[in-house]
Amino acid sequence: MKLKACAKINLTLDVLGKREDGYHLIDSVFQSVSLCDIVSVEKSDVISVVCTDTSICDKSNIAYKAAQSFFEHTGVIGGADIVIEKHIPLASGMGGGSADAAAVIVALDKLYKTNLSQQQLCEIGLSVGADVPFCIVGGTARVCGIGEQMKKLSDMPDCAMLLIKHGEKMSTADMYKRVDAFPQQYFYTQPMVNAMNNGDLNAICKNVFNAFSSVCKNDILINDIKQTNACSVSLSGSGPTVFAIYSDIAHANAAKTKLEQKGYSPIVAVPSKNGIIE
Numbered sequence: 001m002k003l004k005a006c007a008k009i010n011l012t013l014d015v016l017g018k019r020e021d022g023y024h025l026i027d028s029v030f031q032s033v034s035l036c037d038i039v040s041v042e043k044s045d046v047i048s049v050v051c052t053d054t055s056i057c058d059k060s061n062i063a064y065k066a067a068q069s070f071f072e073h074t075g076v077i078g079g080a081d082i083v084i085e086k087h088i089p090l091a092s093g094m095g096g097g098s099a100d101a102a103a104v105i106v107a108l109d110k111l112y113k114t115n116l117s118q119q120q121l122c123e124i125g126l127s128v129g130a131d132v133p134f135c136i137v138g139g140t141a142r143v144c145g146i147g148e149q150m151k152k153l154s155d156m157p158d159c160a161m162l163l164i165k166h167g168e169k170m171s172t173a174d175m176y177k178r179v180d181a182f183p184q185q186y187f188y189t190q191p192m193v194n195a196m197n198n199g200d201l202n203a204i205c206k207n208v209f210n211a212f213s214s215v216c217k218n219d220i221l222i223n224d225i226k227q228t229n230a231c232s233v234s235l236s237g238s239g240p241t242v243f244a245i246y247s248d249i250a251h252a253n254a255a256k257t258k259l260e261q262k263g264y265s266p267i268v269a270v271p272s273k274n275g276i277i278e
Contacts, residue, residue, distance in 0.1 A: 138275020
């Protein structure tokens, strides 16, 4: 069975504060995009993972852990041969690993005919990683708490995006420490939810925000992207990927050409209504 596992971006990422256990509370709008890994899963007696990125072809791969969790939760005796064709850059803030894990859980449910509900699939996903449930559900959703609370929203209006991973990923823990020193004064997620439910792309672009942007050192990249007349520019997750929104594919492709001339490697994408595509 072969599935497409879609990347995600954060249209907003508000940091509301920190719990006593050290976890940070977020309020965010997640959006699936068309950039995807190809995940093939077949029944087997054991669990194995082969990936086009040879650095993650072992038990540390979150896809391996997802298969383990599926069998533990369902009580099914079996295994899985997993092959991952990577297109989502590693450590990019676009949830590539979570997407792969989500695809494995969905595939195993179908292969072993366990007929789990979406909620049950998400419960298995949450045991592997906070972003996995969203990647199972996909589309557009508000994600709260420490990532475990999710509510589907209206689909994002038609548009196009550029995704640029440039530079090395900083530790998410370090990024949160920096954000703690500069508490947010205004929160963007509720206005983004309103704009999304109204299908208002202009308002959506005005409310794009990421709390990590203030502590991420990518001013040159963001300035270069802004020169392409993007409707909005922001960070995804804790970076280092920066995304830009354009009204249509033509404008995104024109911007891609300009940015390639400056040495960047942009990827053109569009919003996806699903996280996993068969």
